Amino acid sequence: MSDFSTHRRIVDTVLRLAKSTLAEGTEVHVEEISGALTRFANNAIHQNVAEHGVTVSIRTVVDGRTARATTNRIDEDSLRATIEASLTLSHSQPKNPQLLPLPGWQRYRKVNRFIKRTAGLTPEDRARAVRRACDLAVKNGQVAAGIFSSGQNQIVMGNSRGLFAGYRETHAEFSITMQEGAAASWAKANSANVRDFDPQKLAARAGEKAHLACNARELAPGRYTVILEPAAVLDLVGFLFYDFSATALEDKRSCLNDRMGTQLFGKNISISDDLYHRLQLGAPFDGEGIPRQRVLLVDRGVPKNLVYARSTAKRARKKPTGHGFALPNEYGEAPMNLVFSGGESSLEKMIASTDRGLLVTRLWYIREVDPYEKVMTGMTRDGLFLVENGRVASAVRNFRFNQSLIEMLRNVELLSPAVRATGEEAFEMVVPAMKVRNFHLSEVTKF
Amino acid sequence: MWDLSTHSIDTAQLRGASYADVRVMHIRQRDLTTKNGQVGTLAQSESIGLGIRVLANGAWGFASTDRLTREGVAACTAQAVSIAKASALAKRGDVVLAAEDAYIDSWQSPFRKDPFEIPLEMQLDLLLAADAAMRKIKGVTLSETGMQFRKIDSWFASSIGSRIHQRKIISGCGIAATSFQDEEIQKRSYPNSFGGQYALQGYELVESLELLKHAPRIAEEAAALHSAAQCPEKTGTVILGASQLGLQIHESIGHPIELDRVLGQEANFAGTSFLTLDKLNKLRYASDIVNVVADARLDHGPGLGTFAYDDEGVPAQCTDIIKEGQFRGYLSNRETAHLVGLQRSSGTMRTESWNRLPIIRMTNISLLPGNWSFDDLIGDTDDAILMETNRSWSIDDRRYQFQFSTEIGWEIKGGKKGRMLKNPSYSGITTDFWNSCDAICKFDEWTLWGTPNCGKGQPMQTMGTGHGASPARFRNVRIGAAFSNQ
Numbered sequence: 001m002s003d004f005s006t007h008r009r010i011v012d013t014v015l016r017l018a019k020s021t022l023a024e025g026t027e028v029h030v031e032e033i034s035g036a037l038t039r040f041a042n043n044a045i046h047q048n049v050a051e052h053g054v055t056v057s058i059r060t061v062v063d064g065r066t067a068r069a070t071t072n073r074i075d076e077d078s079l080r081a082t083i084e085a086s087l088t089l090s091h092s093q094p095k096n097p098q099l100l101p102l103p104g105w106q107r108y109r110k111v112n113r114f115i116k117r118t119a120g121l122t123p124e125d126r127a128r129a130v131r132r133a134c135d136l137a138v139k140n141g142q143v144a145a146g147i148f149s150s151g152q153n154q155i156v157m158g159n160s161r162g163l164f165a166g167y168r169e170t171h172a173e174f175s176i177t178m179q180e181g182a183a184a185s186w187a188k189a190n191s192a193n194v195r196d197f198d199p200q201k202l203a204a205r206a207g208e209k210a211h212l213a214c215n216a217r218e219l220a221p222g223r224y225t226v227i228l229e230p231a232a233v234l235d236l237v238g239f240l241f242y243d244f245s246a247t248a249l250e251d252k253r254s255c256l257n258d259r260m261g262t263q264l265f266g267k268n269i270s271i272s273d274d275l276y277h278r279l280q281l282g283a284p285f286d287g288e289g290i291p292r293q294r295v296l297l298v299d300r301g302v303p304k305n306l307v308y309a310r311s312t313a314k315r316a317r318k319k320p321t322g323h324g325f326a327l328p329n330e331y332g333e334a335p336m337n338l339v340f341s342g343g344e345s346s347l348e349k350m351i352a353s354t355d356r357g358l359l360v361t362r363l364w365y366i367r368e369v370d371p372y373e374k375v376m377t378g379m380t381r382d383g384l385f386l387v388e389n390g391r392v393a394s395a396v397r398n399f400r401f402n403q404s405l406i407e408m409l410r411n412v413e414l415l416s417p418a419v420r421a422t423g424e425e426a427f428e429m430v431v432p433a434m435k436v437r438n439f440h441l442s443e444v445t446k447f
Numbered sequence: 448m449w450d451l452s453t454h455s456i457d458t459a460q461l462r463g464a465s466y467a468d469v470r471v472m473h474i475r476q477r478d479l480t481t482k483n484g485q486v487g488t489l490a491q492s493e494s495i496g497l498g499i500r501v502l503a504n505g506a507w508g509f510a511s512t513d514r515l516t517r518e519g520v521a522a523c524t525a526q527a528v529s530i531a532k533a534s535a536l537a538k539r540g541d542v543v544l545a546a547e548d549a550y551i552d553s554w555q556s557p558f559r560k561d562p563f564e565i566p567l568e569m570q571l572d573l574l575l576a577a578d579a580a581m582r583k584i585k586g587v588t589l590s591e592t593g594m595q596f597r598k599i600d601s602w603f604a605s606s607i608g609s610r611i612h613q614r615k616i617i618s619g620c621g622i623a624a625t626s627f628q629d630e631e632i633q634k635r636s637y638p639n640s641f642g643g644q645y646a647l648q649g650y651e652l653v654e655s656l657e658l659l660k661h662a663p664r665i666a667e668e669a670a671a672l673h674s675a676a677q678c679p680e681k682t683g684t685v686i687l688g689a690s691q692l693g694l695q696i697h698e699s700i701g702h703p704i705e706l707d708r709v710l711g712q713e714a715n716f717a718g719t720s721f722l723t724l725d726k727l728n729k730l731r732y733a734s735d736i737v738n739v740v741a742d743a744r745l746d747h748g749p750g751l752g753t754f755a756y757d758d759e760g761v762p763a764q765c766t767d768i769i770k771e772g773q774f775r776g777y778l779s780n781r782e783t784a785h786l787v788g789l790q791r792s793s794g795t796m797r798t799e800s801w802n803r804l805p806i807i808r809m810t811n812i813s814l815l816p817g818n819w820s821f822d823d824l825i826g827d828t829d830d831a832i833l834m835e836t837n838r839s840w841s842i843d844d845r846r847y848q849f850q851f852s853t854e855i856g857w858e859i860k861g862g863k864k865g866r867m868l869k870n871p872s873y874s875g876i877t878t879d880f881w882n883s884c885d886a887i888c889k890f891d892e893w894t895l896w897g898t899p900n901c902g903k904g905q906p907m908q909t910m911g912t913g914h915g916a917s918p919a920r921f922r923n924v925r926i927g928a929a930f931s932n933q
Contacts, residue, residue, distance in 0.1 A: 036530075037906055041712040044539040048530045049509040049906070051802040052523075053496060070492035072513045085491055092567035093486045094575075123508075123533035131537040145714035147905045177715040184714070251482070252588040252627035330480055330487030330591070364718070367839040369852055369872070369929045371632045377850050377929060379843040381718075400841070400848055400874070402929050424716065442928050443874055445848035446721070 001034050001119070002054070004166045007156035010074055014058055015160055017076065018083050025061035025102040026083070027159040027288075029326065030054065035151025035171075038126040043134040043144050045127060059327060060086040061102060064095035066328050100310055104161040108284045108291050109276060111167070113192040114152065118170035121150040121194055133176055133203035140207050146176035150194060157289055167283035173422070174199040177382060178210040182447055183395065185209030186362055186382035188231065190422045192281055209361065209383045216395035218444055219386065225357035225413075226439040227350045227387065230421035230431050232360045232380075237338075238426020239368060239376055240405050244273075244297050244305075245323075246312035247332025255374045255406065256303050265301040265409035268343065272296050273307060273323070273335035279420035279430045280337045287326030295321050297335060301409075309333040342432035343415030350414050350435040352390045357435075359385040359392060363401075366425045374405040378425075379445065399441035411437045448612075451520050452604035455499050458524040460606060464501035464531065466544065467524075468605040470758060471497045471515075472801035477563065479570055480593040481578045486571065488593075496801035501527045505541030506534035511802035544781040545791050547761055549608035554755035557745070558616045558649030562596035565650045570594055573658060574622075580662035581624040586670030589625035593642060594618075594653060595899075601758070609760040617751065617911065618652040619645035619899060624666040626673060633672035633869065635665035635854050639690045640837050645897030645911060647749040668855060671867060678832060678856050678871040680927030685873050686828065686920045688835035689888075691853055692814065693896035693914035699877040700732075700739055701812040701912065703846040704768055705795075705903075706777040706787065708807075717903050718844025721877070722774065727787060730774040733881035736817055739769040741778055743794060743810035748895040750913020752810035759796035759805055766793045768812065772882070780807050799908035806904050811895065813915030817887025821918055824886050831859040832926060833918075834871045839929070842877075850874035852929050872929035880921060888917035 007030040018026035032054045039047035056079060057070040067089030071082045126148040137144035154168035173190035174197060187206040189197035228236070240255070248254035256264075274294045275282050284292050288310055295305050308316060309324025309332050323333040351359065361383035369375040380398045387393065414435040422428045452469045459467035473495040480487035497520055498511035508531025512523035562570075574592040581590035597617040604610050621643015623636040638644045638656055646652050687695065703720040707713055722730070733739075743752055743763035754763055759781055767775040777787055778795040797808035825833075834853040842849040856871030857864050895915040902909055 035906070038534075039715075039905055040537065041714055042539065042710070045506065045534040045537040046712055047509070047804055047806075047905075048507060048534040049511075049804050050526055050530060051511045051906075053494075053511075053513045053802060055494070057492075067489040069490065070494075072494045072496065089489050089491060089567060093489060093571055096485060098485075123530045124536065127533040127536040134537055143711065143714075145711060147715060149906075175715055179711070179714060186715070251625075253625060253632060257627060258630070328487065328489055330482040364844050365841040367841045369839050370870070372627075372630055375929070377839060377841045379841065379848070381844050398843060398848075400843075400850060402850075402931070440932070442931060443848060443850070443925075445843045445845075446876065447843075447845060447847070 001152055001154065002032055004156060007154065010056060011156060011158035013076065014079050014083065015158065017080050021083055021087060022062055023060040023087060025160050027059040027102055029057040029155065029157045031153065031155045033153045035149065036123065037147055037149035038123065038130055039147050040130045040134060041145040043137050045130055048123065056082065058082050058086050060090050062087060062090050064097065064099050065090040065093050066099055068328060098311060100314065102159045102161045103163055103288055103290060103310065105163055106289055106291055108165060111276065111284050113169035113281055115170045115193040118150055118172045118192060118194040119152045121172065129199045132200055136203050136207060137178060142207055142210055143179040144176060148199060149173045155283055159289065163289045165285045165289050169281055174202055176203050176206045178206040180210045180214055183210050183213035183216065184382050185213050188422050190428065212385065213383045213395045216397045218397045221399065221441050221443055223438045223440055225354055225437050227347065227354065227357060227359045228434045228436060229361055230419050230433050231362045231423040233431045233434050234421040234429050235363045235366055235423040235425035236376060236405060237431065239366065240374060241338060242334050244307055245332050245334045246306045246308045246316055249306065250312065253371065255372050260303050263301050264303055264406060265298060266412050267300045268412055268415060269298055269301050269409050270341040271298040272339050273337050274339045275337040277339045277430060282337055286322045286324045288324050290320050290322040290324060292322035295335065307333050307335045336427060339430040340418045340432055342418035345414040346416050347433050350433065351387050351392060354387045355389060357387045358396060359387055362423060369402060375402055376405060377402045397447060398445050400443040401440060402442045403440045408436055408439065413437055448602040449604065449610060451497060451515060452602060454517055455497065455520045455524045456604060456606050458521050459499060459501045459528055462525060462528040464503045464528050466502040466606050467499060468760065469497060469499045470798065470801055471602040473600040474800060475598045477596045479574060481574045482591050483589060484578055484582060494800065497523065498801045499524050499527045500804060501531050502542055503528050503531035504535035506531050506538045507542060508534055509804045542782055545784040547781060550756065550760060551610045553612040555614040556616055556647045560650035561616065562618050562650040563598060577622045577658040577662045580659060581622065581666040584663060584666035584670055586626045586628060587624045587666045588627045592622045594620040603758065603760055605760050611756050611760060613755055615647055616649050617645060618648050618650060619643055619897065620653045620656060622658055622662055624669040626669040628673045631673055633669050635669040636836055637661040637665045639896065640854060642899060645751055645899045647751060647753045672855065672869045675867040675869040678868040678927050680931050682923055682925055684828060684831035684920060684922050685924045685926060686824065686831050686833045686859065686918055689892060689894050689916045689918055690896050691834055691837050692916040692919055694837050694840055695851065696812055696814055696914045696916060697898055697912060698840060698842045699846060699849055700768065701809040704777050705807050706779045706783045709777060710783060716905050721845045721847050724787065726774055728775060731772055731882065732769045732774040732878055733772045734884045735772045736887055737769055737772050737881055737884055738815040739812065740815065741766045741768050741810050741812050747811050748915065750811035750895045751897040751899060751911030752913040757794045757796045758798045759792065761792045761794035764794045778807050778809065797910055799910055803908050808910050809912040811913030811915060816890040816893045816917050819886050819888045821888050821892050824888055824918065824920060825859060825864055826862040828859045828920065829861060832868060832871055833857040833859055833864065834873065847876050849877065850929055870930050872927055874925050874928045880924065883922045883924065884919055885922055886920040888919065892917035
């Protein structure tokens with residue numbers, strides 16, 4: 001992996017080369033990725049991969065026009081050709097009177113998300129952890145499948161007005177599905193620090209729940225009280241947050257159109273976007289190099305604020321919040337580091353307080369049915385359990401749900417403290433487990 | 448490129464690999480979008496690199512690099528062999544590959560107009576004109592258009608002696624109009640949702656779609672949907688438009704027949720499949736009139752699943768998946784073919800890029816045409832809902848229970864197409880649904896749809912797949928559950 005100075009040299013080279021072109025402004029992103037992923041199924045490793053790559057992405061601005069060209073060839077000739085490609089694209093379009101000049105120098109708050117232990121993880125380290133998880137599965141008569149990945153990435157950006165920003169982070173992830181006959185369950189964790197989770201504990205938890213998931217019985221569809229584990233909450237609410245983009249409201253494709261400032265959710269729901277939260281990852285700047293700000297999105301159930309890229313901020317007479325995507329794009333911005341305020345309950349307390357309901361491990365294949373009422377459909381997966389009289393009573397066949405997220409966040413009865421959750425449908429967030437009444441389970445499947 | 452490939456294979460063998468294959472890929476892409484009369488995305492990219500897959504100590508390793516020097520390739524190859532040896536620490540048996548011949552070949556997908564040679568101004572002018580045509584319609588609050596072009600060169604070499612160069616040109620484009628009114632968002636897309644139509648063709652695809660002709664129509668429909676009647680909730684007959692049926696094929700036939708899913712290799716992420724090995728040649732998947740093939744050959748059409756060789760060096764093939772309603776075949780690779788009694792892979796290993804491992808993928812999974820004209824099909828139907836253009840899609844992780852909704856529906860009463868319906872949806876169990884098919888339109892109505900965004904694998908890979916379909920009728924289907932409040 002290169003250091004910052006190597007990438008800075010690439011940025012400086014591009015800016016130097018661009019000076020002899022018609023570009024009035026130039027912005028450069030250099031990203032290096034080094035990652036590896038060990039994949040296992042049927043209690044053995046079946047795929048085991050590593051990748052390394054550097055990309056250089058160049059945006060030029062000329063006469064009120066802008067465009068981007070990207071390459072992974074970093075010799076001078078290739079960089080020069082990429083600048084020319086960007087200029088050709090820029091020239092091909094009509095002038096955009098709303099295009100802003102490049103931003104100048106910015107000050108960033110420091111974050112430290114690079115952990116040497118994670119960066120140094122070897123294929124043998126991952127294989128040994130996988131082996132232990134698979135051995136546990138064999139011992140329990142189960143079948144394990146999953147991944148153990150690790151890696152690092154670094155992004156450096158600069159522009160011709162003196163902006164320069166750099167960030168690097170490590171990441172590690174372990175995900176496991178344990179299967180026992182027709183039953184299955186799942187556990188997953190990720191962090192910048194591989195020591196923040198224990199693959200063997202995740203394997204044991206998935207194994208125990210897979211055993212509990214055997215002999216699932218079929219229940220009738222209908223409205224149920226559900227206890228959503230954090231991964232299930234994450235994958236559902238992840239679909240809500242592009243609606244907090246100022247551009248989405250301008251485009252009238254947000255469920256928050258005509259609803260900002262109203263009591264849309266329950267008073268126990270408060271949500272911020274906070275890159276600097278200790279359980280979050282990510283760079284402290286956005287696609288234009290603007291520092292990310294903490295933004296209170298929902299205050300006690302009331303949507304209060306949106307996030308703004310520079311262009312939407314100017315139109316709305318607000319300050320940019322540092323959530324813009326790299327230009328040019330049509331989506332504007334989005335909050336990507338969500339933190340729910342959570343509560344003081346726990347999964348155990350939620351179960352104990354439930355006369356009849358369902359405990360949901362995770363959700364799957366979630367898609368939007370109604371964009372304004374935010375009705376989402378999807379399936380329960382890998383461990384659905386009937387809770388009766390304060391106890392987990394039996395496993396239940398999986399349901400399809402068709403549920404409005406707005407209605408759901410009005411019906412939250414209990415919340416646990418928020419934790420860093422990881423799923424498959426949404427980016428990682430800091431969310432609580434939730435007990436929700438009247439959750440709409442519309443159809444049942446065959447397992 | 449062959450020098451680097453050969454160097455990689457030689458290095459792998461010197462380091463103890465019993466088998467190696469190498470892909471050098473050069474991918475060029477151009478993306479253009481507009482929104483509300485302004486250019487949105489305007490970008491192009493290129494990526495070139497090498498990925499090597501090796502078998503050592505009976506287990507797989509894969510590594511990739513963009514350092515295309517002899518030193519860079521040697522280091523990457525050494526890493527792949529080292530990873531394979533680590534894999535062997537947690538193996539349950541040695542990988543065995545089905546026999547395959549070596550091929551030396553070069554192939555290019557046919558096209559008439561190279562989209563990278565068409566002036567950008569002309570492409571943007573067309574998109575902006577379509578955008579403007581939609582915004583002229585009262586009630587449209589968001590107009591969006593887009594084009595995407597890809598040129599992919601791949602050089603495949605393997606230790607059994609294959610040297611295969613393929614060049615593919617892929618084009619895609621589409622438009623969409625959205626209308627927000629009275630606490631409701633309605634949208635219409637052409638020629639399909641989520642980006643439009645994609646094919647292994649040049650710019651001639653864009654020209655054939657006649658965007659300007661269709662822009663006012665879909666804009667009017669988006670606005671009109673607000674005053675349309677709600678699709679009822681009931682059990683009844685549906686007629687699916689060809690693009691929606693293409694996605695139905697993708698989700699409820701294409702994914703379940705992937706042998707890696709069947710064998711549990713995707714259990715942690717994409718899921719498994721209800722099509723366990725005991726069901727081959729025994730399961731009545733569909734009614735007698737249903738015939739489905741996996742066909743990667745150019746003869747089938749210029750689909751996103753069309754190629755000359757897969758990314759394991761196996762020639763493109765046509766495999767019967769469902770024949771007269773009976774389940775007949777899976778998608779396999781060289782590692783899994785013997786598990787279903789095959790002597791040879793069915794040629795479905797595909798990779799997104801040089802830095803991704805090839806995995807079993809759909810090629811063109813197509814429903815073969817039937818005998819009905821569309822007009823006759825409508826005329827023969829007393830009471831049904833015609834559903835067109837996908838809006839949402841979801842299916843469980845074993846591919847039994849699905850739910851789809853579409854952008855627009857039309858009431859069919861007494862053999863005639865009647866009033867517009869909003870928020871149509873249908874749901875069911877895969878085999879029940881396919882066994883209820885009683886009419887399929889003929890080749891005149893058949894289109895090879897491109898699905899450009901199929902996600903699978905860890906790390907995630909996005910792949911294009913093809914799905915030939917013509918409108919078809921299904922009986923006793925649950926309708927309207929997505930919008931039910933019960």
